[in-house]
Amino acid sequence: MSLAFRDRLIKGRRSMAHLIHVWHERNGWSHKVLPALSECLELGRVHNSQISNLRNGKLASPGPEVFLALSQANHVLYQGVDLIRDRLESEHPELLKVLLESAIPIVGDDKQPLSAGCLFEIFIGLTPLPSFFDWFIEEDEAEKISSALADHFCNRRPWRQCREKVMAAYPVQKVDRRNRFAAVMAGLRDYTAEELDGELLDLFSTHQQISVPTFQSVDLFLESLRSRVSMSEESEQPSLL
Numbered sequence: 524m525s526l527a528f529r530d531r532l533i534k535g536r537r538s539m540a541h542l543i544h545v546w547h548e549r550n551g552w553s554h555k556v557l558p559a560l561s562e563c564l565e566l567g568r569v570h571n572s573q574i575s576n577l578r579n580g581k582l583a584s585p586g587p588e589v590f591l592a593l594s595q596a597n598h599v600l601y602q603g604v605d606l607i608r609d610r611l612e613s614e615h616p617e618l619l620k621v622l623l624e625s626a627i628p629i630v631g632d633d634k635q636p637l638s639a640g641c642l643f644e645i646f647i648g649l650t651p652l653p654s655f656f657d658w659f660i661e662e663d664e665a666e667k668i669s670s671a672l673a674d675h676f677c678n679r680r681p682w683r684q685c686r687e688k689v690m691a692a693y694p695v696q697k698v699d700r701r702n703r704f705a706a707v708m709a710g711l712r713d714y715t716a717e718e719l720d721g722e723l724l725d726l727f728s729t730h731q732q733i734s735v736p737t738f739q740s741v742d743l744f745l746e747s748l749r750s751r752v753s754m755s756e757e758s759e760q761p762s763l764l
Contacts, residue, residue, distance in 0.1 A: 531647070531648035531649075532647060532648055533648075534648045535645060535646050535647045535648030535649070536580050536583070536646065536648075537580055538645050538646075538648070538651070538652050539577060539580075539642070539645055539646040540577060540578055540579060540580035541652065541656065541659065541720065542629065542645060542652055542656050543574065543577045543578040544578045544717050544720065544721070545656050545720045545721050546627075546629055547578065547721070548717060548718060548720060548721020548722070549625070549627050549721045549722075549724065549725075550625040550626065550627050551624070551625055551697050551699070551700060552621065552625075554571045554574045554575050554578070555571055556618070556621055556622075557569060557574055557592075557593065557596050558570055558571050558573075558574060559615065559618050560596050560599070560618065560622075561592040561593075561595070561596050563610075563611070563614060563615050563618065564596075564599065564607065564610070566591075566592050566595035566596050566599065567588050567589075567591045567592025567593075567595055567596075568588050568589075568592060569588070569589050569592040569593060573585060573589055577589075585646070587639070587643075590639040590640075590642045590643045590646070591639045593639070593642055594636070594637060594638050594639035594641075594642055595639075597628050597629050597636050597637060598628075598636045600622075600626045600627070600628040600636075601628040601630065601635075601636040604619070604622045604623060604626050624696070624697060625697065629653070629656075630653065630655075631653045632653050632654055637653070654742070655724065655741065659720075660716045660719045660720055660723075660745075661716055662715065662716040664716070664749070664752065665713060665714055665715055665716040665718075665719050666713040667752040667755075667756075668714070668719060668748050668749070668752060669707050669713035669714045669719070670710075670713070670752075670755075671748045671749075671751040671752050671755070672707065672708070672714075672726060672748060673707065673708045673709075673710060674751065675730070675734075675747075675748065675751065676689045676708060676729065676730070676733065677689065677708065682708055682709040682710070686705070686708070686709075688733060689708060689729070689733065690704075690705065692728075692729045692732035692733045693725065693729045694725055694728050694729065694732075695725050700722075703718070704722075723741055723744075723745060724741060726744075727741040727744045730744055
């Protein structure tokens with residue numbers, strides 16, 4: 524196997540891991556949600572362990588049924604939970620409750636749900652991630668970006684002075700995510716890289732609600748946060764004069 528070919532496969536596996544964990548973070552799902560949805564609607568077979576290993580980049584050779592199940596579940600979510608509400612309500616009420624809280628599908632840059640073929644091509648490195656999933660925030664910068672977010676949203680004011688306005692702008696309704704966001708803004712904890720990947724779209728929406736002017740895309744918003752981090756680090760460097 525040539526080095527270029529090996530590198531492409533490694534990159535593809537990492538891209539798929541990134542896609543799966545961002546998908547779960549954005550929805551606040553456990554590893555059990557997609558397998559349960561696939562099983563109850565007979566969409567294909569995918570196990571909890573396969574989801575976990577895909578997310579961690581440890582599933583080296585998933586079979587075609589994995590990509591088929593994921594794509595079909597994704598298509599169902601794209602069509603809307605209302606179409607399967609009656610069936611889930613009678614047979615799987617707990618799963619319905621989870622999906623009613625959040626059921627965001629994976630869509631490509633054409634706004635269409637990703638197919639099994641597209642998922643497979645991402646996994647082997649032939650197709651890039653959709654732009655909304657291509658952030659790759661590294662673990663060592665997550666703490667710094669968390670701090671930059673708090674400075675940005677609070678405009679360097681104490682959290683208690685801006686808490687009401689910022690929390691009203693944050694669009695997420697899940698209690699655990701709201702509590703986590705508030706803790707990051709208050710400086711009580713930092714987001715992990717994985718959490719930031721999943722939160723970024725909602726953080727961008729928060730920015731659009733409370734900041735003027737706003738950035739035109741989530742990518743520019745992330746770039747601005749990274750620039751804020753760089754400027755902060757430069758200001759902390761000791762003067763040579």
